[in-house]
Amino acid sequence: MITPNDPMIPQQYRIRQRQQDNADTFTLELEPTNGTVLQFAPGQFNMLYVFGVGEIPISISGNPATPSKLVHTTRSVGTVTNAMSTLKTGDVIGVRGPYGKSWPVMQSTGRDVVIVAGGIGLAPLRPAIYQLFAKREQFGKLVLLYGTRTQEDILYRQELEQWRARFDVDVYVTVDRATSDWRGNVGVVTNLIPRTPFYPPDTVAMVCGPEVMMRFTVQALQKRGVPTEQIYVSMERNMKCATGFCGHCQFGSTFICKDGPVFSYDQVESFIGMWEV
Amino acid sequence: MKMIKELIHDYAFFRGLTPEYQELLAGCGSNVRFNPNEFIFREGQPADKFYLIRHGKVSIDVYMPQRGIVTIETIGEGEVLGWSWLFEPYQWHSDARALVLTRAVAFDGQCLRDKCDADVAFGYDIVKRFAQIIIHRLQATQLQNLDVYSLQKRGP
């Protein structure tokens, strides 16, 4: 028997383009085999299935205004992502989604918006950046702070350069470890927060990166005076079902798959620094 | 060109300083400029100044024989460079180098230390401000040492 609306059934998508972003990170652009376009909001994720190998959650990193191009960026670190990295243009993978809560882009109109990304954390934020640019006149100052380990790890380099050339956004990139030919900022991404122009009481901050980086970033934002409930983070756990049934992504009183992955910081702050929650 | 006193007033680092103390500080300051790649100070040298960066970018470096110059942090406009002038043995423990043409206000350490000793309330205010810089540096170092991106997967 086939139940078409079973939430555990993946839909087929074909790889239209594959791009190697850096040593272990790659981007897949997918199109549905049956033409059904998946509308999504910035910050949501899909469950991606490699035939016979397994399924993992990956955030959507494409433009929500052109959902016919479904874009995912991921790093090969496990069985499924390693298998995924060997797929070629034309290959088919399974997609379930989109799942989860989104970045509060359209709720931030009239305010300054500060985006703080760490490492591959830029990928889930890119759809929000596209949306901010699309409605640029509706927001105040727009600041993008991006930190990576080394300059080789910088994601979406060309796009960052294009964004930096714009007059309506302040883009700052910093690396934790500099090599001699790097002429940009050196130091952790939190260093950039006191340096950048925005009006803290009327700022919405969207933060994505490793959990420790997000904790330190939130502290720096709070220190500058951004109210806690205006700071948003995207949490990572190992979703298996993405529909709130499997329990794997429980974090305190939330399931990250359906209550997150994007949370306002006051929703998670009582658990986020606690050990082994 | 703005008076040093006015400059002090404009920067976050000096926010809340009384006009009287601004005056005291300004009395120890002078405008300086550094060309690209010019050293501002070198490791081991006497630390007799600190700098308020008005324009440009400065890297704080440590030289390692095998790795060459390792940049620990870069500092830019509106930020303060150097705190070794305030604590014995008044010696720099890294190199500082202008990466681009950099303009700054240099404050004379000896001059300021004398004023701090003479007016303890002023001294306490200055120490608190520099303690913030040291705390910031320490926290940034912690985060840097955690090497958080090496374990990172993907969002979410």
Added chain:
Amino acid sequence: MSSTPNVGEHVIVKRADFEQLLDALNARNYQIVGPTVQEKAIVYDEITSVNDLPIGWTDEQDKGRYRLKRRADEALFGYVISPQSWKKFLHPASLRLWQAEQTDDGFHITETAPTAPQYAFIGVRACELNAILIQDRVFMHDTYVDPNYQSRRTEAFIMAVNCGQAGNTCFCSSMNAGPKVSAGFDLALTEIIEPDRHEFVVEIGTELGAEVMGEVAYQTASQAVQEQAEQIVTEVASQMGRLLDTTDIKALMYRNFEHPEWENIGNRCLTCANCTMVCPTCFCTTVEDVTDLTGQQAERHRYWDSCFNMEFSYIHGGSVRSSNKARYRQWMTHKLATWVDQFGTLGCVGCGRCITWCPVGIDITEEVATIRKTDSALLTRLREK
């Protein structure tokens, strides 16, 4: 044979006519599941006649201990509860979610999950029924609906049985989940057994229950008999083997997330996951994707999982909850605190299975009492005095 009774009405079915109840369900093509003796335990499994019920058997339960014993009478439901709850039918421990086949241009799904059987559950206890209502919230009344649970659940006929005795590990009355069955049943029975009398007072819960009853020989239950049935379950409530003080329990748990007792429990806990397997509300699962040897056929299976397993919280680089204490804390605070924020009720019904089946005898009621006695808030107040 009388006409169909009304919903809410109480009737009497004689022991001799009990088989007719099963016959009526059989005639409706239900797969009848009820208590039966297997491998020295009373388990829930398929039954075909009243003779499959654990006639004259009872169970003795205590920390890490379960034994069957003969009763002095021939009661059909004279035991407390089985090791496994009805969860294994509504939310199977293992389920193939789908099968797929590789094709020239990708793959296609050839099979989804097998069609759910239509179950009639005989002998559902109040705590278990409450556990089912709790799982309903998880699988049917939240953001998403699990079609596998939903189809089993909405088709299931529930014949509940009020408890005639409390077990030594029972604390349902503390959790406000029993011993009296109060909602969610088609029929609710109370077994009355006296030297010369063996009958069941049946409360009609639904139209369906009334229709089934209409096919069975019954009499109207007098007020006196209804009161007698009521009295039986009231007495059970006073016999609870254990108590759990739920006063302000959510806040108690939240403010004691870093209580030293977790370390103490962690030193005893084997993280064997028994408690989560027998728990009637635990719902966690994992999925496994497999292929056949040729790699052409793939399947996805869903299995029960447990927050006590190290891999449960694995994200790239390691497990979030790597210590025993963190995993026990996750389980217990989920039952007694975070569950409330997620689903609006406590996640524990006081069935006591986690106590009975813990190989080292960890007792959730004792652990709550210990934390309550040494509550961090209490200690702070004492220090400040």
